[in-house]
Amino acid sequence: MKKVMMMMAVMVIATTKITFAQVKADAAFNQLLTAYYDVKNALATDKKDVATEKAKILSARIDAIPHQDLPASQHTLWMEQSKIIKTKAAELASGKDIKAQRKSFEGISYAMIKTVRNIKFNNTTVYIQHCPMAKASWLNEKENIENPYYGSMMFDCGDVTETIKSK
Structure with a gap:
């Protein structure tokens, strides 16, 4: 009986540790x-x-992700995509004009889209939107189009191409 109780205690502790790690990772990803x-x-x-x-700030949020707690396949994906996001965020931050910033944002967006699709950490619905003029996609927290590639010139140009429900 003692062995059974001890095994159950170990299982509960292990499960709690895994759950806590996942909650911590999800919170960090949602801040990102x-x-x-x-x-x-x-x-x-x-x-x-x-x-x-x-x-x-986006770049700093990348560094705050507890990626070591991710399952192997997600960890590999995250390491690849975080490198892209960080590089493009640095490009965007040093962009001389908004056109250059928008081009850098395109790289950030594709890496973020791949990350959200595969790690599924979002605690709210995420909309993938696409601008046919820019031939580029982005994530939005709202269903209404807010085009980052053309701004006020074509603020509502685009379509929702995919909806990723909250976790």
């Missing part, structure tokens, strides 16, 4: 997603300087 939205919103409203500052 919020930082991404902040960059997207700055570009959609033609705010170059705000986009620069928000890209720096």
